[in-house]
Each structure stands twice: as structure tokens, then as C-alpha cells.
Amino acid sequence: MSDFAQHLINGVAAGTIYALVALGYTMVYGVLKLINFAHGDVMMVGTFLGYAVAQQLGYEHQSSLWGVLLIFLAAMAGCAVLGFVIERFAYRPLRDKPRLTALITAIGISFTLSYGFQLDFGPLPGAAPRAFPEVIAPREWLVVGDRAVVIWNWQVISLGIAIFLMVLLQGLVYRTRFGRAMRAVSFDHRTAALMGIPVDRIIALTFMLGSALAAGAGILYAIKDTAIQPLMGLYVGLKAFVAAVIGGIGNVPGAVVGGLLLGLVEEFVVGYSSSSWRDAVAFGFLIVVLLVRPGGLFGSVAAEKV
Amino acid sequence: MSGEVLLQAVQVGIEFGGLRALHGFDLEIRQGDLKGLIGPNGAGKTTAFNLLTGVYVPTHGEIRVCGERVNGRKPHQINRLGLARTFQNIRLFRALTALDNVRVACLSDERPLFTRERIAELRRRAAGRSPVASAMDALNNYVDWWRAILLTPGFQEEEREITRRAEELLRVMGLEHRRDEEARNLPYGEQRRLEIARALGTRPRVLLLDEPAAGMNTREKGDLMVLIRQLRDQFSLGLLVIEHDMKLVMGICEAITVLDHGVTIACGAPEGVRQDPKVIEAYLGDSYLAAHGLQVPARTPTSETPAP
Amino acid sequence: MRSALAAVLTSCALALVGCEKKTSAPPSSAPSGGTAAAPGGTPGVTGDTILIGEVGSLTGSEATFGISTRNAIDLAIREVNAAGGVKGKKIELRVYDNQSKPEEAANAANRLINQDNVLLILGEVASSNSIAMATKAQPAKVPMISNASTNPRVTEIGDYIFRVCFIDPFQGYVMAKFAHDNLKMNKVAVLRDLGSDYSQGLADVFERKFTEMGGKIVARETYTKGSTDFRSQLTAIKRSSPEAIYIPGYYNDIGLIARQARELGITATLMGGDGWDSEKLFELGGSAIDGSYFSNHYSPDDPNPRIQKFIAAYKAAYGSVPDALAALGYDAAMVAVDAIKRAPSFDRAAIRDAIAQTRNFHGVTGSITLDEKRNATKPAVVLEVTKGKTKYVDTIAP
């Protein structure tokens, strides 16, 4: 029983990260109808930025409250800029081109970032993994029995942040002018432009928001798994995408539910069946969902306009 | 009005998330018919087309093409039963030449292993879903590809036949001089005509034209009207035309259905429809009627412009 | 239809005829030693230089191994050349990268054999890469010495393939014996890297030997290289409450596994193999890795002057303490040089025989004797990790 509880905790912790990354995917997809393949790699860049800032702060300051905030904000700001640059120079020129061109570009950016960071000259970090500093000093939040079940403070913090962000984003999308503009752009960006909505600015802001989210998620991820390396974004990105599709891409609560669900499914398959099939689980799950409910759990398949 | 019934819609309706886009739609097209479908913007005309051609699946009612119930069938299957269409916002294969656009539609009816009739018969007996029929179909398709890959004499002959037919259709639509030009480089009016040529390539018995005259000048419209009539006679078609331009519709159609907010508000001969207050109201709004004391604007159909 | 069928049959028939002709031209892997040896007299030896080749993973997922191997081989050859070379000739080393991929390793070996015409080949670390190279070297009759491929199948490819390290069965046996005899443990869990043949080999042997000794394997779990969350496997392991966990993986993953195990409240001792050997292990594992044991080829704190001299030279050249792969690379190069010295001629067959006769060669990683299966028989050391350092614990002889 205690190991069931522990698996549950592990699954939620892993799912939280998927959910946070999936939020960014879903936002960008919602507005641009583009699978931003590079999202996971933007997350990776965020963790390296956080790492660099933490190194600058030095050991004694990095886990103070201000230190933590600074690390998060610096990484998020850096990634927002990166997201802006990517959108402005790689995606915007392609907005009216066939969707495939944008998808290819996204894959290109993903490759450039992840393998570019593997180079070991100049400021680039090289392929070797690095230990991520304990930005949130790990503390046991709840211990059951003789350490049979352990919940750590950062697990609770991550989950709290994920849920908070979900509520915040949902509010942003459905309760604010910006959100209304986003939804209009999502529906039809040409018409939205005719209605006087500054489409370029809305899309750029969405992109920056998504990228900043990715950076935040990345740092939480680095805290959870304690090490970072340039290829880390590929896998997390893919799984988060799967989570977003499972939840219904373009749907904010769907992303969070999809992420948690994926984390739990993976965890329990590994825990109670065979760990060797772990990587196949996510994609098997995806194919099943696409077969049964192509629109995901919370989404619907929109008929193409004729 | 004696031809066989080719297309029949009975009480067809569809809802999108609670919104009734079309409701209780009735239609019948016989061979030799030339009917019109009109209505203000957003009345559900194109939705009706999409339902008839299988792009949308109706939530109510029944659609029959050449006697077969087609609810839920895919557009390409419905097309194969003899229903072809054009699109309001021209949807040509832009990067293909005019000839290739038509050739895509000129699908060969030759089947290498099992005849189409045999497969259709099997399907009918198994009430639509027959694995044997599907397997036969798949085998047919794969063998057909191998014929293309091996370039068998029979296949070469078929290709020549397709090309010949496509060239003939281009000639009928007056596009033979554009044979090898990419569709996107054609002027607007010619693109519209090419779309009709392409639709004719599928050997339809019923042809649905979605605003064929949109964006044309008066002279071109006149030419088109003549052409449409001519096509009906030459290919023994039944025709249904969506048109915004009342003059055009009134000029060529023998019967007209008027839609507003997804509901059929009038139906019948052009003269009757034109007098119908509901139609006038839908087109011109209450205020107009009130201001003019229910005066019906008198319009005469434009005189037929001589053939080119 | 009939003509289509005829076309298919004809083309098949013609294809067969074409293939039959092929027998006059042997496939690419077939003997090329003859052609290579013909023009320049003795292959690999021109004027006053002897050309030897190395294939290594300089880029890709196993780059750190490849680089320290390359460094050490380079160091060995510089030392030999500084001491006057071999038989009056200087040794020149040609290195190709295989991007950590076997097909590239085969390609690189091919290039060394056919283009550069090297006397012999050194390398690789990963067994799949070594096997790929060996399948090119063996038919061409070019001697090859693998420095650190521990999979038994490598030298089974043929009589020109050697290695200077012990093999997986031995290393698995070492840790099984250590756990059972020294640590007196009975319940051990095994966590292996599914994507690594090395990890699979060690884990298989460990499980077998440990069971034979009377111990019990209480849990078997796997992970894949590149994943960073091992909590699900560890929680499953925790359920069986083992005394130790054997994790024959690479240092990259071990650090994270150790941390997450401690975080989940697992107190079992962690054990592993030579894949743990890297400075990075201490950075990634932090204090969680303290008190763990792993088997290795040599111990840097061995006072033996030969070892200390090598460490000093390596440090001077590259600024870091050499890992076991470097030590093995150094030994592989030195065994090759020793064989060239002893061989009566520069003929590849003669060199092969000389390598095969290596007995009690005093290398950095111990005394190397090559057995009839062309594997090195030599002892292994067990190291303990304490406070960011390794400490010598025991030597276990074959």
C-alpha cells in the first residue's frame, strides 16, 4: 500500500512537469495551430540560463527566497526574449505559408538549439550533464512511517505552481481582453486583423508567455531530476506534446489533466508491470487516444472550413 | 420534368454545437433540371452543398443520390455515384496544369481484378460493410498501382484515353489554349470554368455549382449562363446552382429554392419566388419593406446575351 | 496483365544473372589484405614511420570515453617516440571518429585499412563499435586491439582481434563475489540500462553468479539512457527491500539514480562497474553516492610507481586524473608497441603472433596476459566512493 502511495506521488510529480510544459504547447497551438517542436528545447535553454544565474549567485545565495525568484525570473525573461526572437524571425514570415513549412522550421529550431548546445566551444555548454544546484533546498514535507512514503517540499511547490498557472491561464484566456484577442486570433487571424486586433503583437506575446512558462517548468524539472543536459528538452518536449494531445490540444485544463494522466500511466506501468517498456507507453497511449478520441479528452475535432 | 430522380434530399438538417445551420431541407433534382438555390449571406446554401456532397454528415433527414441513400458516405463515394460540385472559393489544384486538374477528375472506371459492379453488389448485400468487398477494393487498387509502375500496355491505353477526354472537356469549356498552364496562373473567369471542366471529368449525372459567376462581369456572366444550359443538354445533367446574383438565377433556373437562417422560406418557379414577401423581407429587411409599403421591386430577367 | 507478369519475371531473372556474376567480384568485406599489402611492401610502414590507426567515439553519446582513450593513446605514442621509437622508426597515429555509431566505426576501420593502410588498429570502448570494426579487420587480416570492450563476443570474431581488458563475465563475477563474500549480503536488486549492451552483459552475469553463490536477486528493473526520472523503478525496488542495488550503468545516470534513491528513503548500498569511473559521478551524485562500490580496471591511488608515473604524465598533458579508459587505452597502445618490438618483421601476421604471445606485460592496469581466446586475464579492483573520491578496497583475482 505504501508503495502504491509512493508511486502515486512519483506519478503526480512527473506529471506536473509534463503538465507545465504542455501548457506552453497548448497555448501556442491554440493561437497559431502550430506544433512548436522547439518548445522543449526552449525549456532546456531556460534551465541552462537558470543554472548560469545560480552559478553567479554562488552557493550561499542561491536557495534564499530572493535568489530563487531571481533564478526563475531571469530564466523566464531570457526565454521570453528567445521565444520572441524565434517567433519574429522564424515563424512570422511563414504565417501564411502552408502549415508544413512552419512545422519543418520548428523541427529545425529544435535541432539547432539542442545540438547547438552540445557543442563545446565558446559559451556553449557541451554535451556532458551538469548537476543542477539545489535551488529549493529539499526538505521532507510529509513522511509516513519509517520513510515508507516521502513527499518533498519541491514536489508540493511544483504541483501548486502548475495548478496556480492553470487557473491563471484559464482566467487569462477567458476573462481578459488579451485572452479575448487570443481567442479571436485563434479562430481566424485574418478576420481578427480586420477587426482591429493587433495580431502580430498578440501572437508574439503568446509566444513569449509560452516560452517563459517553459523556462519555469524547466527549472522545476531540473530541481526534480537534479541534472541538466542539452538533449533533455527533446524527450520532455515530446511527452508534453503527447500530454497536450491527450488532453485535447488547445485546451488549458486539458493540458494539465493530460500531463498528470500521462505521468501516472507511465509511473504505474513501470511500477507494476515492466520498466523496460516505459518509453513506448506514452506513444502507445497517444495512438490509442487518437484512435478512440481523435480530439483528445477535452477537445473536439473541428471540421475544416470548405 | 420527366427524367429520373438523381438527387433527393428529404427533411435534411444539421446542427453545429446546438446551432441549426440547416433545417428541414427538401430538394429533388431530375435529369434535365436546372434549379437554383439562393438566400442571403449565411443562409446555409453552402452548408446544404456540403451536406449533399458528404463533407458534412446530416444529423436529420435523408439524402439519396441516384436512388442510393448516402448519409454518412464519404465525399469521394458520393462523387462516384454521379454527383460533382464546384467550390465557392475556387479550389483548384493550383500547382497543377489545367490539363492535369481535369485529368485528376477523369478517374478510370476500369478495375483490374474485380469489377466495380461486383464489389457494389457485395456491399449492397452485406448492407454497406463487407470485408470481402473492401479487400477486393484494396487488391484492385494495389494491382492498379502496379500496372502504373510496370507501365503495362493496357495502362498506357487508359492514360491516353484519360488525356483525350480531359482535352475534350477543356475544349468544351474553351480552355484548350491553357492546356499546359498552371491553374494558379489562369485569370479568374477561366479558373471558374476550369473548375467546371474538372467537375465534368468525374462523369457526373448531377452537377452542383457554387456561385459560378462570382466575380465575373456582366458579359462573362451572360456567356456563362449560355454555357451552363448547353452543358446540361450536352451531358444530360441535372443542375443545381447557388448564386448570389438574383438576375442570373432568375434568368436561367426553372425552379428556385430560397433559404434564410437555414430554413427554406420559398420554393417554386422564379416568378412566384420573386413575388414572395418572405423572400423580399429576407433579402431587403423589414425596414425596407416598411418604408416602401410592401412594394415588390420589379425586376426583369436580363435579356440573354448572344453566344460568343 | 500477362506482359506485366513477364516483365516481373524477366527482371527477376536478370537480377539473378547479375548477382551470379557478382561472385567473380567478392563482397566488400572479403579479403583486401592482399591488395593492400601488394604495392608498398609492408603495410603501415613507410620509410621511418609506422602508421597505426585508432577508431574512437570522439563525438556523440560516448564522446567522453573516446576522448580520454584518444588522449592516453596519444600520450603513449609520444612517450615511445620520445624514447626513440620502435626499431628506429617513429610511430604515427591516425584517429577517426565514429560518432558513437557502429556503422561509422566500420566505415572508419575500412578507411584505416584500405585508404591509410595502417599496420594495426586500436580501439574501441563500446562493444558494438568494436564488433563492427572487428568484422572489417578480421577478413583483412589486420590486428586489432580493443582497449575497453568487455563483451565476450568481440574477440570471438577472429584470431586477429585482441583486448587488454577483462570481460563482462569477470566483472559481473567480481561484484557478485564482493557483495557476497566481503559485504555478506544476500538480497540484491539489479537495475540495468536497457539501451546498453555493456550494462546488460554485466547485469546478466551478476545475477547468475550471485544466485550461484547462494544470494537472491529480489528485484529486476531497467531504465534507458537519457531518462532522468528513475523514481518509479526505485520505488518498485524499495518494495523488495534489498540490502544492495547493483547498477552497472554509466556515471551520467548513476549520479541521478543515487540521489533519487536516497530521496525515496532507500538506504541500500549501491554497486556498479567500470562505467561509473568519471569525475562527473561525484558532481552528479553528490553525497548520495558516498559509500557505494564499483569494480574497475585500476585505482589511481595505487602507490605502484608505474601507475603514478602514468598519472603524473597524463595530468601534465591534459590536466585531469586519467580514468580507467585512459589507462586501458595507454595499455593497449603499449601492448601494441611491445608486440611490434618483439615481432621478427613488420608483417601483419607476425605482429598478430607477437600480440598473441603477450605474457605478464606490466601495464598500468596490472599484469596483462593474453589467453588463447585473446582476452586479457588480470585482476580487477573494487573501489569505494567517499566524499568525492574513490578509495581502493580490494583486488579480486580471476
Place this chain on the structure above:
Amino acid sequence: MPAWLRGIMPVVIAIAVLVVLQLLLGDLPFFVYLASIVGVNVILAVSLNIVNGMTGQFSIGHAGFMAVGAYTAGKLSLLIKDVAIAGLPGAVSDQVQFVGTLLAGGIAAAVCGFIVGLPSLRLRGDYLAIVTLGFGEIIRVVVQNLDTFGRALGLSGIPQTSSLFAVWFCVFLVVLVARRIVGSTHGRSLWAIREDEVAAEAMGVDTTSYKVRAFVISSFFAGVAGGLFAHFVPIINPGSFTFVKSIEVVVMVVLGGLGSTTGAIVAAIVLTLLPEALRSLFIQLGGLGAGASLAQKVDQIRMPIYGMLLVILMLVRPQGLFGTREIWDMMPRWIPRPRRVT
């Protein structure tokens, strides 16, 4: 030329030319190895182009299908290694078995293509990308878990029965198939799907089944490429069929021009030989020290360069080098062009 001859004439010519090449160049091991790698990449690129270029879908899991072919053919070859077909000379028997295993590999990949394609091709284009990617991952996990496939170490000892002739005959076949499909009514239907799926459907083109068929044929040839690969590299393991390999093939197709068969060929040749050439060049120029480290850099920066290449291509020349045209469309007029099929 009589009609029946037009179908098989190119095959006859190709066989004659390849036999001559085999006799002239077949025993230069390094050349044969390079030519085989290039050939396999050309097959991959041309076959992927059938899906990504002509049909306008987007698969990024081609390496997965290659893996299926490689493992099926390799495993079969290992199983029947010691068996010879009675009544045939040894070498001929080997070649018959080789052809058989290649076909088996191709068919296995085609079956996988069908299974993967059917659900995802009904959906919008970008789902196919994700599902094919996932498929590649699943294949990797399956192989790693099964002892018959040698797990992480892979399969070694597969008879090296491939030859210059075999690889390039397959190259010829895939090109022939691609070209003849393009020139036929089926090819036009694929183009139509690429241009406008809704309109194609309305014109009686069964789009789903066409897409699946294109995908199956493409997978078949990826499987054949894998089978060939397994018979000239000494060891196949999951590391050879990663996501990176899939992307490499995508880059070839995109660079050549989505829809251009000759473009895919040229791009595959260039992208395979260029790193090889640069590496040799640097070592020739700079010797072991500086040259080798430069050569090492070539390998390192290959991946980020591929990434940037994709981005820059999409921004500057999204149609790739050749667009949808073939190489002869770009040559001066006086060079005779291949006749159109009709």
C-alpha cells in the same frame, strides 16, 4: 518503341549498366561501402519523398521503418545463413536468399506502415508527424526488449551479401516506382491531395486510402533500404535508427525540394558525401593534430547545421533546391528531356 517494351526497357538498361559498374568497381571496398551508404540514403530520401513531397503529408519516423526492414531482413538472414537452396551454386543461393530477406524486410515495414498510417492519416497532417515519431520510439523499445534482436548490442554476423549492384538496383527501382507513379493517374491524385484535400475528395479521389497506399509504398522501400543496410554494415543496433536518422532523411527531402525525385537524390548524395569529404579534406590539409580536431568539429556541428539549414530553407526557399521540378526541367533546352508518360 512497342508498348510492351516501354515498361521494361529501363530495367534492362539499368541492369546492363549496373553489371558493368559492378564488374569495374565492385571490388574497391571503400568505394563500395561509400556507394552503399549513399545508395541507402537515396532510397530513404526518394521513398520518403513519396509521402512528404508528393502527397503533402509529413512523416518523421522513416528510420523506424528502416529499422523494421533491417531487423527483419537481418534476422532472417541469420536464421537461414547455414541453409543453401538445393540445386543452386552457393553464391546464387546466397543471392536468392538475400533478395528474399530484402522482400521480407520491405513487406514487414509496409505492414507497419499500414498499421501506423491508417489511424493517423485520417487525421490532420501534423498528427502523422507525431505518430510516426512515436512509432520509431516504440520500435526501438521493442528491439531493446527482445533477445532475438540482440537487445542493445544488436545483430552481428549477418552475411555481407550486399553488393554495389544490389544497392543501386534497389535505388533504380525506387526511382522508377516514384517516377512512374508521378506520371500516372495515381500520382496526379497524390498531387491533388497535396494541393487541396477537400477538392480532391470531392473529385472522387479516396484521399485516405491514397494516403495510406503512398505511405505503405514509402515504408516498403524504407524497409528494403534497411534490409540492404543490414547486409553491408557489420552490426545493426538500435542506435543506427534514431530520431536523428529520420531527421537526416527529412532534411534531404526538404533540401532537394518536396516533391522532386531528382532533388531528393541530389540532396541525399550531397548530404551523405559532404561530411565525409570535409572530414577527409581537413585531415589531408591539417594533418592529425589540427586537422583531426577540425574534422571532429565537422561531425559535431553537423546536427545544428541541419537544423539551421531547415530553418533557412523554409524562410528563403521553402520549395527546396528544385521545388517540385525535376533536374531536367532546369537544364538547358537543347538537352533532350525524358518523355512524359502520356
